[in-house]
Amino acid sequence: MRGLGKAAVPIGVVSIVLMLVVPLPAVLLDLLIAANITGSLLILLVSMQIRRPLDFAVFPSLVLVATLLRLALNVSSTRLVLTDGYAGHVIEAFGDFVIGGSLIVGLVIFVILTIIQFVVITNGAGRVAEVGARFTLDAMPGKQMAIDADLNAGLITQAQARKRRQEVTAEADFYGSMDGASKFVKGDAIAAIIVTLINLIGGFAIGMMQRGMSPGEAITTYSLLSVGDGLVSQIPALLISTATGLIVTRSATEGDMGGDLLAQLGRRKLPLRIAGGASVALCLIPGLPKLPFLLAGAVFLFFASRIVEVPDVDDDAEDAAQAEPEEVQPDSPEAIVDRMRVDPLELEVAFDLVDLVDPSRGGDLLDRVKALRRKVAMDSGLVIPLVRTRDNLDLPASQYVIWLNGVPAAKGSSPAGTVLAIGDHLDGLPGKPTREPVFGLAAKWVPAELQRQAEMAGATVVDRSSVVTTHLAEVVRLNAAALLGREDVKMLVEMVRRTNPIVVEELTPTLLTLGEVQRVLQALLEEGVSIRDLVRIFEALSLRAKTSTDLDGLVEAARAALGSAISHPYVTPDERLHVMTLDPVFEQRLLESVRQGDGGQVLALDGAGVDALVRNCTDILEDAEAMSLSPVLVCSPQVRAALARLMRQVLPRLSVIAYTEVTRTANIETVGVVTGAFAVR
Known part of the structure; x- marks a missing residue:
């Protein structure tokens, strides 16, 4: 089916273009007009069933193809009307149905339909699409920042953030395309009006000059054909315009349009009761027919009696009510337990280092920390926990502290407006002498504007974020064993189970418990050995554990399995x-x-x-x-x-x-x- 669609769409578009120059027989024109009306109705129904505009992302391109098809049908029908005075049964039937027994009434109805199509629906949809595109593009940076904030806070994963960014970009592209597609709809309405006028004037002239008709006969014949041709063009155009309006005015809800309409209009009893009562009260006005208003009022009152109101829930008020006891009772067990929670890895920064972690001020420390987590995982096989970053007003200026399981593991400084120059010949540069926090090399914090001079002096220049990230990486490397918790080991075991289930089933819990596996992995990390190759490690532990569960023996067996990967x-x-x-x-x-x-x-x-x-x-x-x-x-x-x-x-x-x-x-x-x-x- 998919392959057929790939071939059918290009063939269909080429065929539409050929229709502009190749005459069509009346029978084929009838078939294409019927398909056009049915397809337009299908598009309208689909636009009413979608939950969000992006569910019908192909709509802008579909509008262009549908517009081109209607124009091609207009050209083909106009050719038949002016040459043969006959354009098929469909156009003749539509014209006869609208005109009926009165040419004037039929033309007036046709003009009204055209005004509704062009002035009301097409213009309204075009304006909504233009405003929607503008507001969507303006809101795009804010949405991107919100996604980055959720990602940095650990509320969403990398895959979820990537998906949300794609949705934001797709939404902006969609509304921009809809803005352009609405112009096609508007142009199609104008073209339909012009073609109808051409048919009327040209047909009247041809009927009198070439076919020898009387003026009345020419007007009657070609008015019927022109109105019929205009209707078979205006009805699909009206359906497409309505679908365009529905798409661009669709708000983000949980259901389709029909379900939302019934749920929201019928949510309250009082408006239905008032509407029904007002309809009944109109019967008291002298001269008004009473039966229609009584029936309408009775229907509204009946539905009002059948509705079960659902009370509104103020989520903010409910959250505040739930949070209020914690604020009133700070010594409650829940509050104490929450404050007792110890994060495995924390980074505290002084007030003047907040710019390092604030993306709006150019800070990229959070991005570097995320990159560090990926690098540590690739190098050592350890997935370090999320690094909780917070500011501490009690810290001295320019200071930062790295906490490991609730205990300060390292401290350092990163003065604002400076870079770290590492080297032995820095006496000629102004700045504050210091030591590089990882290797203890001689260094100096120099003003950022002197970075070029420091490089010319042979120094290695490092920015502030890199200093903090490198220091954090060293703390993680030295304390990798302490950061490998039981839950982390369970996650690693489950990861191996997905690809090598036999290896895990043989090892745990039959031969070794999860705690014993954790001790072995911690011992390997403590000696700087990567645990990425868990399959070989688990296989070696299975063989060794059958004879002895001594920790040193297990560790040496795992090292022997890894072999040259250690060196x-x-x-x-x-x-x-x-x-x-x-x-x-x-x-x-x-x-x-x-x-x-x-x-x-x-x-x-x-x-x-x-x-x-x-x-x-x-x-x-x-x-x-x-x-x-x-x-x-x-x-x-x-x-x-x-x-x-x-x-x-x-x-x-x-x-x-x-x-x-x-x-x-x-x-x-x-x-x-x-x-x-x-x-x-």
């Missing part, structure tokens, strides 16, 4: 992996010192051994960082868990991976060997 983030763009290794003798000593504790495996080293290990690792790491390298410490899988637990406490920026986790595609470069006494470089 891939540390590979440089030129395919090099910088590593620190352990001296074999020292590594054997560490392996012998591994003990199982309550919190997992630990290294049972004396103070001197721990100090030597940490000092050697620190020296090598600092030398590598001075060369802009980010090495990882590589060791055997048997000692990795205990060594990583120690390093997270004393040297958290150094990652510890096993030999089996080193990628085979990168070039391995050793930056140092860790021994129990000194570092070999």
Whole structure:
């Protein structure tokens, strides 16, 4: 059916154009006139049944095609009227029905129909369409801002926001098209009047000059044909004009026009009673017929007696009434529980940083935070919760605070009107010296107008929103494990269940509970391992859990399944992996010192051994960082868990991976060997 429609519409439009130049027989003209009237009636009925204008979005184009069809039929009928004095049974029947026994009465009725069509309906619909298009375009920015506000507040999703924006754009396009389509309807009405006059005058002249008719006979014959031709054009045009008016005046309601009309007119008893009583009272006027008014009044009074009134509900008043007890009783359990709620991640800004989060003032911090959530999800597999952003008048000027589960996790500043210049040679620039909040690099807040000078001085310039977003990203990275809640794990498990149901059914709750899966994922995140590949992680946990549910064993099994994916983030763009290794003798000593504790495996080293290990690792790491390298410490899988637990406490920026986790595609470069006494470089 869809393929047939794709071919039928172009063929139909081409056929309409051909009708303008190719004569049609009277039989075919009758068929096309009947189809035109029926199609116009169908369009009118559809326009009454739709709930909103966009449900009939093809209407402007349909108006143009229908207008072109009527004009083509006008040309064909005019050709037959002037050449043959006959244009088919339909036109003849319409003309005879309207004119009846009086030519003057018939012409007057035709003129009245034309005035109704042109002056009232067409002009009214055109004006409404013009005003509707203007107001829709003016309201478009406000609607877009409302959608963005709902999205930033978390009330709607990205998909819902995208759909609403498309609807706003489609609505503006529709009303703009309707404004143009109404001009076609108006032009069609004018053309119909002109064609009717041409038929009258031309037919009268042809009848007398070429056919030898008397003046009376010519007027009678061609008036009947002209009026009939005008009617078969005006009736479809009137239907289309009415449909246009209904479309552009349609308000957004929950039902179609018929249902809304009955529901809204019959909502109240009193207006119906007054109308019925007034109709009955008119019978008291002398000379007026009593039966029609009595019947009309009785009908109205009957419907008034059958209506069941539904009391109006003031939503605002109801909401206020519901909210009033909370305001009157601030110590109620509901109010206390609401204030007790702790958001996983919050960002508080001082009064002078509100411009960063206000889109109307050019602030893009909320957009950056949303982009950060997507990036964290793609990098680590963690879907961080919505970041609640609010202002705090108690904060000092230019300050912001990042809260994690109700506790301040980080603080920083972002002075208004400045940018952060990062570099070592900033003494010549005015501004406030500071430290970059993530890496602790020397930096300075310089006026925004000096950004170009700072760049010429070799500094890296960062805007205020980027500073806050980068700081927030670092807090999320360091606390990813704490942000992974039980509900988040459940969501991830359900996500895997949709694509790999067997993997989930085998793992939980048969072998591991949801809490145990959460502990494993938290341990991986704590060591900077991405949990995106949940299928492989769950498969490895299923195999390991059949023999032991020890946390370290489960984590190492998951890491072994991920393999080289763990070391891939540390590979440089030129395919090099910088590593620190352990001296074999020292590594054997560490392996012998591994003990199982309550919190997992630990290294049972004396103070001197721990100090030597940490000092050697620190020296090598600092030398590598001075060369802009980010090495990882590589060791055997048997000692990795205990060594990583120690390093997270004393040297958290150094990652510890096993030999089996080193990628085979990168070039391995050793930056140092860790021994129990000194570092070999």
